[in-house]
Amino acid sequence: MAIPLDQALVGSVPAAAPLEMPVQDLARWHGGPRPVGNSRGVMLARLFVFGATLSLTAFGTWKMYEVISPVNVTVLQVLFAGFFALTFAWIAFACASAVLGFAVLLRGAPALPPQAPVAGIGRNALLMPVYNEDPERVFATLARIGAALRREGVAGHFDIFVLSDTRQEAIAGAEHQAFLWLRRQLSPALQVYYRRRAHNHHRKAGNIADFVTRWGGAYDHMIVLDADSDMSAAAIVTLARAMAADPQAGIIQSLPLLRNRWTGFARMMQFAGRVYGPLVAAGLAAWHGRDGNYWGHNAIIRTRAFAEAAGLPELRGRKPFGGHVLSHDFVEAALIRRAGYAVTMLPQLVGSYEETPPSLADLATRDRRWAQGNLQHIKIVGARGLHWMSRVHLLQGIMSYLASPLWLMLLLAGLGLATVARHATPNYFPESFSLFPMWPVFDPELALNLFALTCAVLWLPKLLALILAWRDPVLRAGCGGATGLIKSVAAETIGSLLLSPVMMLIQSRFVFDVLLGRDSGWNAQNRSDRAAPLDDCARRHSLHVAAGLGFAVVAFHVSFAAFLWLVPIAAALMLAPITAWASGLPALGRRLWHWNVFRIPEEAAQPPALAELAAEPLLEAAE
Template identity: 45%
Template sequence: MDKIMLDEPALSEHACIESGMPDEHHKEMPVQSLSHFDTNSKRSPVNVNGVRSQAGRRWLVLGSSLLLSVWGINEMHAVLGANNMTFIQYVFLVLFALTFSWITISFSASIVGFFLVFSQRRAIPKRLMNALVGRTAVLMPTYNEDPDRIYASIEVMATAIAQAGENKAFDWFVISDTTDPDVALKEEACFHTLRERLGHSINVYYRRRQKNTARKVGNVTDFCKRWGASYDHLLVLDADSLMEADTILELARRMEADSDSGLIQTIPQLINGTTLMARLQQFAACVYGPIVGSGLAWWTHKEGNFWGHNAIIRTQAMMSAAGLPNIKGAPPFGGHILSHDFVEASLIRRAGWSVTIAADLYGSYEECPPSMTDLAIRDRRWCQGNLQHGRIITAKGLHWVSRTHLLTGIMSYISSPLWLMLILVGLALSLQAEFIRPEYFGDEFSLFPTWPQMDAARALSLFAFTMVILFTPKTLGLVSYMIHSPLRKSCGGFFMLIISFMVEVILSAMVAPIMMLIHTGAVFSILMGQDSGWNPQRRDDGSLPIKHLIYRHRWHMVAGLLLTIAGYLNSLALLAWLSPAIVGMLLSVPLSMLTGSWAIGHFIKRCRILSTPYEKEEPNILKAMNETRGIYDESVHNAPDLVVTASDPKCRARHLALIDPIPLRVAGQVDVIEATATMKIYDANSVSEAVSYLNKQEKTYVLGTPDLFKALSNLHRYTGISHGFS
């Protein structure tokens, strides 16, 4: 086949246009071993207590959790009848032990968190004021997200940093893994708008990978290897992230002030939620989140965790210690590590750096899924990534608290099938008592019968205590707002805060059994070998057609119906006990429709129900972002399509300046997409004709391949391209 002839003038047209990225400074990022670790390679701390946590914190939180767990398990053992338990009762006891012990840790940590938050809100925030000497790369990874949101966020954050006089310490990067050609062109249009508006004073860059190998972790790793050596720190964001300038500066200053700090994670607050589901998450994160988060940050101390975004990382720690390996085998348990953040934090800590959670920094924001369906899609991917940690938790050299974080991630999804099994085994116990004749005399000779035992009063007391354990974090969050006048007023006052609390508790209780079934289904699909894939998230309206909702929730309704029948056949008392779970399952379709509706959510918002302080007094950074977004929305609408980009000299030159360099093709190795796209361009007589031949995947490939894009562009100069076989 003849080679496509390239038009040389096209090479000079973009010579004066600034490249999308700065000069590369390559440095290796060695892949870390999970099966071997040389303790001699662990760095020595600069400060005496630089990576040493206070043991008393662990004794207080985990010790009290252990005592509560032992007491609760012993009580359940007594309830079931300690001396003559059946096999089903033993199964029930084990399931209870696992689920009860799981919630006691949050209970103990939230009590500590309550006092921490109480003291923080009464004190003047402590902030460092030293001038920054290092350089920080702010990374905004994106995958088929709305470009207007991304670039508006970067502009307002970068502008705020510049106003603080520290713009020279930060460079801003959009590192794209977008696979939709239309979205990719919109990203470029918004990037040019951003450069035109801020490029004279702020360094902003854009790079889109041709192939999104290893997903987000591959995206960040690619940046580290090619540009990371030029920066002291990485501030990793997400496509929906937004941070106050004071928070960004404080993170950088804390990193510079502590030579042993490897990673500092903020606790993001949820914003911009309008649907009822988004508002439920937003209210919970705002009112209860600081209590739980502060308690977690306190007891984990120097062995904190990483949640993948809104955190600053020392580049040296990241590149020397957190290069992730591929797990042996195929997905879902093998291949690339999906939930990379927990693992990266564990490896950074293993190498001798501290990992902390800055619970006292509040200017960190993100958005949340708008519906149960979107929540399920996101959780399916998270579930696979967290279950994958089962093959990492035994890695050599990890700190035991880091292993606890990995176990916590696993349990956050395994707990759902455990709760479901607990319900089913409890139902089996009731059915056994109702329909199966008890054996009063066993196989061994006895003059006296063995009477079935069940301590009803003790069971009721244990149930009440379990509810206290479960709802204490929520209650303490509510109390913390009640006693703080500015926060109480920002949520609508005493009565509106109580109403919001009750709405959140009731709706969350109805949604919980549905999410339990969704997570259970996700766990079993992963165990059956199904991979989650990688889909972009919706962030605004969560409404879906009724047919889609019925299909999505069909098995949830069936499960609710079966539990209703089983409970009714046994006794009305059992049916009443099961009713909290049953109601949510039976009403899963209308509940999903209600909580995902933008209109209903907007009405609830106008009524000040589930209000948060960020709605009463919108943060300046959020207000500026919403105002600036219109500028980039216009850029999105005016973005040239592929035909215009390849035909117009200016658009062509600007795009060529942004194409990420790719390695030369190895002789004999042919990419099917590249070969197909090449043939289609050969067959066309014009740019528009060639574009009409290309499918979505091929268009994306052409946009990211210099030779193919130049070949497509050359079609506008010629009536045809010679082709044939030599």
């Protein structure tokens, strides 16, 4: 049974409570700076992170200058040094933030902020936007959450909204059946509503805005979920209490941990998120302070602040840079902060979860849309009135995708320099007067020192995260003990070495596609552990294999030393089809679990959020 598009079935939506949501002007802003009460510690944290990044980048670039030791500076040398400085700055920034997070967590997890009494949390809407998702999975999650809220005695403070942008009639019919089942399961303690839009204007951002303008006036706060989100009742209530206790807060973001997937690729991502993620998040929270960011889900938002400040405009020009804002979450956070509301993160909050793409191909599909959305922020980062930290967040998103083509350009420039040095005749006596010949120099010892510095900056966060995990008895035991931790970190490092060059080329292609004006479209994500066949992986990665062979041949032609330097990258690219196929196998993930590799505590002892309700088959129960 397909439900009518954008028509209210009896009882499927509440009475209208409209809230005006004006479209924001990015070119004009008449308000002045609006402080939100950051502490002195936040300022010191920012000084450390940015100061350490600049110092490391300057030192690394100086060492690179010594390695190439140019006599007559060429354009290629300038490009090589420039690409190196940008890529090194990117990893130095991540390293400095991780070191800060280590210092924070070494003193123990920060305390949660003040919380209002439960009676004071007001009315809250749990929003689940869906687009061609599996209804059984989505509604089972909502059933777990709703049942947990009912057991906690707080169901009266929450309503659930399923906001559908589904285009496929068969899925829409299943959504309706699942909605009827869920409403029977949770009412009358907790109200469940369902709305399907006729036109998915502005995608997810438009879906949320549609809720705000129709029913936002009835709710103090809204907790936004994704189709793969799950949250414990305790986490939801804590977010609501923290928001109610802080009248200046506009968004409070939790740290969603990855779980629930069984492919080798997903298990590696889950382990990395569980062990490295809290370290990174603690550093981010320390220097973000109350000028933080929003990741689009598993967060609570003050509804009136969102309506007042976060109406997204259409960007001028053609797609992919023009049109509606794709990566809306960063922009919404920036606009809410511009209006004088705080945006904070609670990385210490337990009970927030999401799922990771099960394979490299699925990650690439999601990344294509994210790449376009983040590069679109080039048109937004200069918007009037934004706090400088909001601009930093937008630049981070942009750089997260530009880093790959910059790395590629660095490799190509390095190969170009080596090729020129191999075939060009040195000019020992330049036109300028000199008593002695000017010998071109390449110091291999300095090159090895620079390589060691780069590896240290790149892998220090992993070492620090391992130390913290080792000190945490619960995390250590949940990851298979000390032996399991060491095996998992080693396996994750090897996996990253194999996958990083492939992602470099994938993301570089995405950036070039966006620059050429190619739109990403909007496709539903694969959320099942479905392995791709080997021949499909071979077809997808054929160009990566060719690129790996090309790197190897050119480097060997230049010198055996250059070949040895590029062997890890070339080999990873040539192995891309095998890596993508094998890592996407659920059987490999289960085998790794039995080998005590990539285990996480949420599987060793399930937290309540993952075992609160054993949901019955939805469509059978709804009949």
